[in-house]
Amino acid sequence: MKKIIFITALALSIVACGDRIKPDGAVDDGSFADDPNGGATAGGIDGAAGLGGTELEGGKLVSYEENAINDPNNVLSEKIVYFGFDSNAVGDDFVELVKHHGKYLSFNVNASVRLEGHADERGSREYNVALAESRAQAVKQLMLYEGAGNEQISVISYGEEKPAEFGHDEESMSLNRRVEIVYQ
Amino acid sequence: MKKIIIGLLCLSFTSVAQAVLKIDITEGFEGALPIAVVPFQWHGSRKLVNGDVSAIIASDLARSGKFSPVAEKDLIARPHKLADVHYKTWRIAGMDHIVIGSVTLQRDGTYQVEFRLIDILKAKQVLGYSFSATKDTIRTVAHQISDYVFTHITGMPGAFGTRIAYVTVKRSKKNSSSRLQVSDTDGYNPQTLLTSNEPIMSPAWSPNGAELAYVSFENGQAEIFTHNVRTGVRKSRAKYKGLNGSPAWSPDGKKLAITLSKDGNPDIYIVNLKDNKLKRLTNHWAIDTEAVWLPDGKSIIYTSSRSGKPQLYKQSIRANSRPERLTYEGGYNASASVSEDGKHVAYVHGEGNIYRVAVLELKTKSSRILTDGPLDESPEFAPNNSIILFASQERRKAVLAAVSVDGRQKQRLAFTDGEVREPSWAAVRH
Numbered sequence A: 001m002k003k004i005i006f007i008t009a010l011a012l013s014i015v016a017c018g019d020r021i022k023p024d025g026a027v028d029d030g031s032f033a034d035d036p037n038g039g040a041t042a043g044g045i046d047g048a049a050g051l052g053g054t055e056l057e058g059g060k061l062v063s064y065e066e067n068a069i070n071d072p073n074n075v076l077s078e079k080i081v082y083f084g085f086d087s088n089a090v091g092d093d094f095v096e097l098v099k100h101h102g103k104y105l106s107f108n109v110n111a112s113v114r115l116e117g118h119a120d121e122r123g124s125r126e127y128n129v130a131l132a133e134s135r136a137q138a139v140k141q142l143m144l145y146e147g148a149g150n151e152q153i154s155v156i157s158y159g160e161e162k163p164a165e166f167g168h169d170e171e172s173m174s175l176n177r178r179v180e181i182v183y184q
Numbered sequence B: 001m002k003k004i005i006i007g008l009l010c011l012s013f014t015s016v017a018q019a020v021l022k023i024d025i026t027e028g029f030e031g032a033l034p035i036a037v038v039p040f041q042w043h044g045s046r047k048l049v050n051g052d053v054s055a056i057i058a059s060d061l062a063r064s065g066k067f068s069p070v071a072e073k074d075l076i077a078r079p080h081k082l083a084d085v086h087y088k089t090w091r092i093a094g095m096d097h098i099v100i101g102s103v104t105l106q107r108d109g110t111y112q113v114e115f116r117l118i119d120i121l122k123a124k125q126v127l128g129y130s131f132s133a134t135k136d137t138i139r140t141v142a143h144q145i146s147d148y149v150f151t152h153i154t155g156m157p158g159a160f161g162t163r164i165a166y167v168t169v170k171r172s173k174k175n176s177s178s179r180l181q182v183s184d185t186d187g188y189n190p191q192t193l194l195t196s197n198e199p200i201m202s203p204a205w206s207p208n209g210a211e212l213a214y215v216s217f218e219n220g221q222a223e224i225f226t227h228n229v230r231t232g233v234r235k236s237r238a239k240y241k242g243l244n245g246s247p248a249w250s251p252d253g254k255k256l257a258i259t260l261s262k263d264g265n266p267d268i269y270i271v272n273l274k275d276n277k278l279k280r281l282t283n284h285w286a287i288d289t290e291a292v293w294l295p296d297g298k299s300i301i302y303t304s305s306r307s308g309k310p311q312l313y314k315q316s317i318r319a320n321s322r323p324e325r326l327t328y329e330g331g332y333n334a335s336a337s338v339s340e341d342g343k344h345v346a347y348v349h350g351e352g353n354i355y356r357v358a359v360l361e362l363k364t365k366s367s368r369i370l371t372d373g374p375l376d377e378s379p380e381f382a383p384n385n386s387i388i389l390f391a392s393q394e395r396r397k398a399v400l401a402a403v404s405v406d407g408r409q410k411q412r413l414a415f416t417d418g419e420v421r422e423p424s425w426a427a428v429r430h
Helices: A002-016 A036-046 A066-070 A092-107 A125-145 A170-176 B002-014 B053-063 B087-092 B138-154
Strands: A080-082 A113-118 A153-159 A178-183 B021-025 B033-037 B041-043 B067-069 B097-105 B111-119 B124-133 B163-171 B176-184 B191-196 B200-205 B211-216 B223-228 B234-238 B244-249 B255-260 B267-272 B278-280 B288-293 B299-304 B311-316 B332-338 B344-351 B354-361 B367-369 B377-381 B387-394 B397-404 B410-415 B419-425
Touching: A080 A092, A092 A125, A113 A125, A125 A153, A125 A178, A125 B200, A125 B244, A125 B288, A125 B332, B033 B053, B033 B138, B053 B067, B053 B097, B053 B111, B053 B138, B097 B138, B111 B138, B124 B138, B138 B176, B163 B200, B176 B200, B176 B211, B191 B211, B200 B244, B200 B419, B211 B244, B223 B244, B223 B255, B234 B255, B255 B288, B267 B288, B288 B332, B299 B332, B311 B332, B332 B377, B344 B377, B354 B387, B377 B419, B387 B410, B387 B419
Parallel strands: A113 A153, B033 B067, B033 B097, B041 B097, B244 B288, B397 B419
Antiparallel strands: A080 A178, A113 A178, B021 B410, B097 B111, B111 B124, B163 B176, B163 B419, B176 B191, B200 B211, B211 B223, B223 B234, B244 B255, B255 B267, B267 B278, B288 B299, B299 B311, B332 B344, B344 B354, B354 B367, B377 B387, B387 B397, B397 B410
């Protein structure tokens, strides 16, 4: 549960400091949603992508430099998106995180990710594979809106076959309903 | 008395070192037919520990849910020959049928197994056969005898002599190992068909019992295979982008209904096994998956979230057919299995945090919850229509269990090591 609370707090702090942290001026540009691929290219070339970054109150950096995903102090170090029961909606707590990864991909056109969808153990196994795929697809869509390229993102669903936690309690199950963002 | 039978059965199973699955019968046998299986007489050999023919028959019949064999210590007599059977005594004891027989070691080291089924009310032998067996085949012979007895008395085909397939998983913190296993229907003689560090899912027997279809992630994505159990020959049937899941054999064994998401989201397709060509069956933005066939091969039942929550639907496989919704109670109804006579559908019914096995009568659309949950899944009808196998959680361990269609009997097929799941019961032994 700790993890979730932490990420929630982080996401809130990003929103709260929105004006101050904009790293490249392209964050709120609506054109990204209209034309994801074009937006990605434009942002990558013209934007001062992630130069230096800006420290947040929460202590994490927002920057999209190539090695940012490996920096434990960067917001991109968080790579797991959690979901509600039987839901494929990316919750408010995780939208910003997914957007950051989408922007990273748009600024680093040579980077690619595999989105691994997972479900908790309740219900039927094959339905859970389908549900977990729809979770990964929801994350992918959000990344595309931020300018990531379709070819940069692959999706695989494991359903309930690869739990992160082995317990059968509510907390374990909530940690198993997830999409893992795996950079290749 | 019923309790005593249970105890004896457990004992006879646990004493066998080779057994992997242990069968516990957890509830009584109300309404089951009384039968006495008299311990067979052994000539020229001591009773084989793994080949106690009469004990195997008794436990098969008990597991079917249709019979209530008398405990060995409660037998009123132990005849081995027809001439020794006193019909009146058995009739007074309330017995409808008895099984007697013998096992004789031959000079060439094989065993001759004889059995007779005696109808006490008719006061005569109604079945009698002799088989030749080896140490390795004697259990199979015993299961065949169970099938003969079951079929003669109930009029339904027996399925003790076939096989079950299931997936086992051994986990450690760092990795897990999945195995596709095939065993006798009582869990003996387990053999491993496939071992993988990636998930294996959804094994399904072909109608002739020769092949298994399943999903394996061994090549870095979900892929559907068919696998000939005897020859080991395996063919890739679907490896499209996205989901490749839920294989279900058509009753004629020529097609598989499968789930693919290559066109955007999970829909049901039919793959022709001759040329692997696809025909799309459903086209909806929601999840459509877990197709199973009705026995006539003309319709399927599947899970769809088109109403917002997973529910069961029935649809003809003809082009442009409309789905008919089958389930309305509760927010989660999925994972259908159709009985071989096409009358019942077993499925997972979820309410709140409790997932249980329920059964729906197709004609009346009435449904009944059969199990207690809380994490029951993968229900599958055994070929004789009377028993549903399912996977369950008990004290943090996944086990296989069985429940009769009327819900009155429950049995546990406990696994000794790791997790066991997704049972599939072959209709025929190939």
